[in-house]
Amino acid sequence: MGERDARLVERVLAGDDSSFDELVSRHRRHVCRAAAQLVGSQESADDLAQEALVRAYVTLSTLKRPELFGSWVVGIVKNLCLMNLRRERPIGRSDELPESIRTQSVPDIEDLLEGLLSLPIGTRQAADLYFLQNKPMADVGKILGISLSAVKSRIRDARKCLQKVDVNMKTKSKPERTEFDQELQRRLELARWYREFGKMAASGVPLVQILEALGNGKYRETVTIASAKLRKAVLDGSSMSDALRHLPALRTPETMSLVRAGEVGGIIDRTSEVLADWIDVGSAQREIELSFWLRTLGEMIDAGVPLDAALSWGIEYPANSILGDMLKQIAASTADGKSIAPIVRDAVDVLPDFVRLAFIAGESANCLGVALRWAGGELAAHVCARLMGPKASTVSNGSQEVFAHSIVRLLPGEKPRDRRAAIAMLGNLACAETADHVVPCLIDLDAEVRLAAIQALVKLRAVQFVPDIAACLNDSEVQVRHGAVLALGALGANEFASQLCALIRDPDVSTAKAAMDTLEAMGESEVLTTIAIQVLLDAPSKAMEFAVHILQIHPVPDAVPALIGALEHERSIAIKAACILSEFGRTEGVPILREALGMRLGITVSRAAEALEALQDRASAPIIREAVRAGRLGENWLGRADSLESR
Numbered sequence: 001m002g003e004r005d006a007r008l009v010e011r012v013l014a015g016d017d018s019s020f021d022e023l024v025s026r027h028r029r030h031v032c033r034a035a036a037q038l039v040g041s042q043e044s045a046d047d048l049a050q051e052a053l054v055r056a057y058v059t060l061s062t063l064k065r066p067e068l069f070g071s072w073v074v075g076i077v078k079n080l081c082l083m084n085l086r087r088e089r090p091i092g093r094s095d096e097l098p099e100s101i102r103t104q105s106v107p108d109i110e111d112l113l114e115g116l117l118s119l120p121i122g123t124r125q126a127a128d129l130y131f132l133q134n135k136p137m138a139d140v141g142k143i144l145g146i147s148l149s150a151v152k153s154r155i156r157d158a159r160k161c162l163q164k165v166d167v168n169m170k171t172k173s174k175p176e177r178t179e180f181d182q183e184l185q186r187r188l189e190l191a192r193w194y195r196e197f198g199k200m201a202a203s204g205v206p207l208v209q210i211l212e213a214l215g216n217g218k219y220r221e222t223v224t225i226a227s228a229k230l231r232k233a234v235l236d237g238s239s240m241s242d243a244l245r246h247l248p249a250l251r252t253p254e255t256m257s258l259v260r261a262g263e264v265g266g267i268i269d270r271t272s273e274v275l276a277d278w279i280d281v282g283s284a285q286r287e288i289e290l291s292f293w294l295r296t297l298g299e300m301i302d303a304g305v306p307l308d309a310a311l312s313w314g315i316e317y318p319a320n321s322i323l324g325d326m327l328k329q330i331a332a333s334t335a336d337g338k339s340i341a342p343i344v345r346d347a348v349d350v351l352p353d354f355v356r357l358a359f360i361a362g363e364s365a366n367c368l369g370v371a372l373r374w375a376g377g378e379l380a381a382h383v384c385a386r387l388m389g390p391k392a393s394t395v396s397n398g399s400q401e402v403f404a405h406s407i408v409r410l411l412p413g414e415k416p417r418d419r420r421a422a423i424a425m426l427g428n429l430a431c432a433e434t435a436d437h438v439v440p441c442l443i444d445l446d447a448e449v450r451l452a453a454i455q456a457l458v459k460l461r462a463v464q465f466v467p468d469i470a471a472c473l474n475d476s477e478v479q480v481r482h483g484a485v486l487a488l489g490a491l492g493a494n495e496f497a498s499q500l501c502a503l504i505r506d507p508d509v510s511t512a513k514a515a516m517d518t519l520e521a522m523g524e525s526e527v528l529t530t531i532a533i534q535v536l537l538d539a540p541s542k543a544m545e546f547a548v549h550i551l552q553i554h555p556v557p558d559a560v561p562a563l564i565g566a567l568e569h570e571r572s573i574a575i576k577a578a579c580i581l582s583e584f585g586r587t588e589g590v591p592i593l594r595e596a597l598g599m600r601l602g603i604t605v606s607r608a609a610e611a612l613e614a615l616q617d618r619a620s621a622p623i624i625r626e627a628v629r630a631g632r633l634g635e636n637w638l639g640r641a642d643s644l645e646s647r
Contacts, residue, residue, distance in 0.1 A: 002067030009066035012057075017192065020057055024184065027070045028053070031077050032180070038081035045081075050184045052077035054191050126151055127158035189219060190250065193227075207234055222249045291379035294355065298372030302417070307368070339363065355379065357429075361407075364428045367421030374407065374422075404431035411437055416446035423449065427456030435462035442468055447477040454483045458490045466493045473499050478508040485511060489518035497524045501531040505543045516546050525554045536562035536577075539569055548576040555583050564588050571596075575604060582611035594620055597627045605632045613644055621645035 005026070011019035031052055035045040056073045063072055125144060129135040130151075135143070141151045193214060200210045211231035215224050226249035233243035244250055301307060330340045344351065344359040351359075355375045362371025407426055413419050423441055426434045438460070441453035454472060457465055470493065472484035485503060488496055503515035519528050528550045535547035536559070548566065551559050559580070566577035567589055575596045578589025589611075596608035597620070605627055612620040624641040627633040 005069040006066035009060060009063065009069055012060055020060075020188070021185075023069060024053055027073055028184075030070060030074055034074050035077050035081055038078065046180055046183075048080045049077055050180070050187055052080055053184060054187045055080075057188055058191050058195060123154045123158050123161070126154035130155055130158075189223060193217075193219060193223060193250070207240070226250045290351075290355075291376045293376070294358075294372045294379065295376030298369045298374075298376065301369030301372065352379065358425075361425040361428050362421070365421065365424030367417075367424055370418050370421035371425060404429045404434050408434055408437045411441065416444075416449050419444065419446070419449045420452045423452040423456045427452075427459035430459060432460050432462070435460045435465060438462075439465050439468050442472060447475075447480055450475065450477070450480045451483045454480070454487045458487045461491070463491050463493075466491055466496070469493075470496045470499055473503060478511060481506065482508070482511045482514055485514045485518050489521055492522070494522050494524065497522060497527045500524075501527055504531055504546050505535065505541065507542065509542075512543060512546055516550065520553070529554050529556050529559065533559050533562045536566050539566065544569065544573050548573055548580065551580050552576060555580050557584060560584055560586060567592060572604075575608060579607050579611045582614050585615065587615055587617075590615065590617055590620075593617075594623055597623045597632070600632060602632065609633060609637060609640075613640060616644065616647055618645050618647060 005023065008019045008023050008026075012023070028049075032045065032049045035049040035052070036042065039045050039048065052073060055076055056069075063069065065072075122144075126140055129140045129143060130137065137148060137151045137155065140155075141148050144151070146154075196214060196217065197210055200213065201207075205213075208231060211227055211234065215227035215231060217224065217227075219227075226247045230240070230243050230247055230250060233246075234240060329343050333340055333343055340363055341360045344356050347356060358371040358375035359368070362368035365371070404426055407422050407429075411419060411422050413422065419441065423438055426438060435457060438453050438456050439462075441449055444450050444453070450472065454469055457469060466488065469484050469487050469491070472480050473488075473496075475481050475484065481503065485500060488500065497519055500515045500519050504512050506512045506515065516528070532547035532550040532554075533556075535541055535543045536551075541547075544566065548563075551563065563577040563581050564586070567574045567581075571592075574589070574592050578592045578596075581587075581589045582593070593608040593612050594617075596604055597612075599605055599608075609620075609624055609627070612624070621641040621644045624633065624637055624644070628635060628637050628641070
């Protein structure tokens with residue numbers, strides 16, 4: 001058998017695929033039997049047996065001793081079964097055969113395992129513990145709750161039955177399993193298809209040309225038709241993974257996972273190189289599905305789907321019930337108007353560290369959709385890197401600093417929304433080292449991106465870039481100028497007080513007020529009064545309101561000439577100027593103050609009366625009494641008018 005296997009292996013490696021069909025025919029029974037003994041479901045056993053044979057086909061060149069093909073392929077299926085058992089961990093089945101069994105020859109092991117399944121349940125339980133798990137008879141009795149004599153009886157019966165089964169198994173013939181063979185041939189053909197795909201992709205052949213060549217290859221009609229449909233879908237703008245969903249003739253769980261991971265991670269050209277290797281993606285399936293889920297959830301949020309509705313979709317996430325439970329908590333928290341951060345922060349066993357950071361940073365920066373799309377891409381790239389080795393990029397190990405530097409890769413994004421979101425996340429993460437990457441965004445073409453950069457630099461306390469922020473005081477967009485004013489105040493940039501003063505003349509009222517408030521908070525009263533006087537002298541100007549307001553707070557004698565000139569302007573400014581002049585004993589504004597007593601604005605009337613009282617203007621007493629009778633001043637002003645008149 002060994003020599004024949006070796007010749008067949010050589011033919012397959014030389015390009016004769018039909019020789020592999022003969023290898024399958026020679027060893028299928030052993031492979032299927034080994035799988036059936038180690039997994040409970042016949043369907044799962046068939047699937048694992050088929051996968052083992054496909055893996056043997058695509059990795060045949062790694063077989064160092066071709067004459068041992070049979071033992072090698074049975075070893076492959078056993079490894080697959082053990083990995084499957086570790087994932088499912090069924091009760092009553094050991095993950096690994098004991099040493100005494102594993103050292104037996106392969107046919108003996110298989111016959112023993114198959115024979116055990118034919119025993120009555122009680123006898124099978126005892127035989128399983130004794131023969132497969134190496135339990136002493138006394139321990140078997142304790143586990144099963146039976147006497148030692150009963151154990152001995154069952155083991156004796158098992159031996160007799162196994163001897164009969166062994167004879168029967170060696171003499172009986174099994175019917176052909178047509179359905180199994182058809183599915184195996186389909187998977188083998190797909191392995192050949194993807195092997196050719198990977199070779200051409202690794203050589204740099206464009207995807208459309210690869211699919212055209214495969215459509216003209218020597219494959220079954222269903223495969224060639226599916227190749228043509230896939231090519232058309234790609235030409236129409238579809239991604240390969242989306243198109244494969246509708247092409248069962250080319251779709252397998254392994255290929256779907258790898259293609260999807262490559263697309264999400266932006267490295268489809270690299271993942272395509274390993275499609276034909278049919279590497280084990282079972283351990284990465286959860287992460288691949290999670291990456292797809294994150295990307296889809298992020299896209300839904302960015303498309304305007306309410307968060308609670310998007311999470312309702314996510315709760316149905318099939319691959320991870322623990323994640324579903326966490327999402328239910330998040331959905332409940334969202335419905336109550338609470339933050340999702342505390343829930344996600346504690347989900348250390350559910351989500352990778354950087355994914356949890358993306359949730360938290362995205363929520364705090366009001367860009368959860370972009371954050372989740374980013375996290376999905378990073379996770380896919382991470383999976384591909386682990387499966388493929390150092391050729392792919394790796395993701396952070398969870399540290400906040402590395403996470404922040406990963407987000408930096410979003411800054412050159414084509415969409416302003418993505419750039420704004422990345423900047424906002426960097427600001428919320430407060431990783432000072434990323435400030436260098438944020439500064440160039442101060443000259444972005446999008447005004448909202450420039451504003452986000454300013455706000456992020458404040459959160460990063462990037463005082464070294466204050467001059468760059470100050471340059472934004474001349475920005476053409478109001479929101480950017482306003483943001484720059486607030487940023488300079490928050491960073492205590494007093495050296496730019498003169499530039500802030502210039503904005504008191506800004507046509508946007510909110511920006512002018514922000515500049516004034518910022519200078520006030522900085523303690524720059526001298527600079528403020530200087531600009532206020534200049535504004536009044538350069539009248540008329542929209543900034544005159546702010547100028548007289550400044551001089552109300554900081555009255556200085558040098559402002560008197562400018563205030564006298566302001567008496568000639570609109571009433572509100574003239575009244576304020578007259579009130580300020582009264583503090584210096586100047587009477588130029590008395591006529592305006594008397595006129596103000598006839599106004600209906602309570603605070604203006606009150607201030608005018610106080611200014612006239614301070615100037616001891618006796619002629620104003622009758623006007624004050626009239627204002628009291630008209631309800632414009634309080635009753636206490638009657639006594640104050642009498643006192644003023646008697647002076």
